[in-house]
Amino acid sequence: MKERSEITTLIQRAQNHDESACQKILNLYKGRIFSYVYRMVKNYHDAEDITFDAFIKCFNALPSFDLSKSFSTWLFTITHNVTMDYFRKNRQEYEYFDDRHASNEDLMQEYEQKRKMERIDQALAMLPPIDRELVILFHKEEYSYQEISGILDMPVTTIKTRLHRARKKLRVLVLQKPKKT
Amino acid sequence: MKHKEIERLIQKRLDRETNPDEESRLDKHLAQCPHCAGQYQEMTQIGKSVKEITEFYPQAGFNARVIAKLGLKRRFAWTKAAIVFTASWVAALLFFAYSPLPGRVLSHLATSVPAIMRLFDSIALVMSSLNQVLSPVFKSSLSTLNPVVGLVFSILFVYFLGKALQKEVKCKA
Numbered sequence: 001m002k003e004r005s006e007i008t009t010l011i012q013r014a015q016n017h018d019e020s021a022c023q024k025i026l027n028l029y030k031g032r033i034f035s036y037v038y039r040m041v042k043n044y045h046d047a048e049d050i051t052f053d054a055f056i057k058c059f060n061a062l063p064s065f066d067l068s069k070s071f072s073t074w075l076f077t078i079t080h081n082v083t084m085d086y087f088r089k090n091r092q093e094y095e096y097f098d099d100r101h102a103s104n105e106d107l108m109q110e111y112e113q114k115r116k117m118e119r120i121d122q123a124l125a126m127l128p129p130i131d132r133e134l135v136i137l138f139h140k141e142e143y144s145y146q147e148i149s150g151i152l153d154m155p156v157t158t159i160k161t162r163l164h165r166a167r168k169k170l171r172v173l174v175l176q177k178p179k180k181t
Numbered sequence: 182m183k184h185k186e187i188e189r190l191i192q193k194r195l196d197r198e199t200n201p202d203e204e205s206r207l208d209k210h211l212a213q214c215p216h217c218a219g220q221y222q223e224m225t226q227i228g229k230s231v232k233e234i235t236e237f238y239p240q241a242g243f244n245a246r247v248i249a250k251l252g253l254k255r256r257f258a259w260t261k262a263a264i265v266f267t268a269s270w271v272a273a274l275l276f277f278a279y280s281p282l283p284g285r286v287l288s289h290l291a292t293s294v295p296a297i298m299r300l301f302d303s304i305a306l307v308m309s310s311l312n313q314v315l316s317p318v319f320k321s322s323l324s325t326l327n328p329v330v331g332l333v334f335s336i337l338f339v340y341f342l343g344k345a346l347q348k349e350v351k352c353k354a
Contacts, residue, residue, distance in 0.1 A: 051239055170227050170231075
C-alpha cells in the first residue's frame, strides 16, 4: 500500500489532468474496486461496466475532491452509489435478496454448484448483497464502522447488527460440507 | 458466564472494540470452554479468509478505455525536450568548433561537388551582408553571436511550439 503522501501527490497530479497519474491511480485501485463490485453483482461484464463508470465519475469529480479526506473511502462511496444504481436499474433486491428469493435449501444447492470457487467466496456469494458488502468493507478492506457508515450512508448501529448477523450466516455456510456429486 | 454473553464478546473482539476487562473475561472463558473456543476459532478464521480472498481484475485495456473516455492524452515533456535539445546543440557546436573532421569532410565535398562550393559562397555573401547591417546594433561581430542567437532562438522555438501543441490536447477530466 502506498503512503498517504504519495497518494495525495498522485491525486494532485490527476486533478491537473496528468494522464500518467490517472493510470497509476487506476493500477492502484482497479483490483480492489473491481473485486468489490464483482462480488456484489456476481457478473464479470456488469462488474467491469460498473467499475468503469465508477472511475469515470471519480476522475470527473476529482477536481472537487478534498485532499484532507481519504481517497479510497471516497472512491468506494462512488462505487457503492454506482452499484446501487445498477441494482435499481436491474430491479434487483439489495437488502432482502436472500430472504425473498431463496430458501436455505436453495442457497445450499447453489453453494454446491459453485464448488470450484473457494468455499469462503461461495459463502460470501450466498449472502444478501448488503451483508456481503459489509463483510468485504470491514474484513477485506479493513474500513472502520465510521468509514463504512460514510460509504454506505447507513447508521453505525445498523451496520454492526447486520455485520454480526452476516458473520453468523457466513460461519454456517462455510461449515456446511458440500455434497459430493 | 453465559454462552450468549461470550458470543457478544466474540463479535465485539472481531469488531476491534473490546476493552481490556472484556478481553481478559473472554480469554478466560475461551480457555475453559471448548465449545466457545471452537466457535471463536471459526469466526476469526472467517475474518482472515475474507481478508485473503482472491482479487479480481477487469480485462486488459481497461485503463486505456477509461483514459480514452476521459479524453486524456499522453503529454509530451516539452521542458525536458528543450533541455535535451540545448545539450544536443552545445554538443554539435563543440564538435564543429573543435573537431577537424567536419572541416575535412566539408572541404572534400566542396572540392568534389562544385554546387556545394557555390552554395557556401552564397551563404557567406548573405552572412557578410547581415554582419555589416547588424554588427553596429549588437556591437559585436554577427559571426560571434551566431551560435548564441541560434541556440536561444531554437530553445524558445521548441519550448513555445510544445506549449502551443499542449494547449491543443483536449483535457476534460
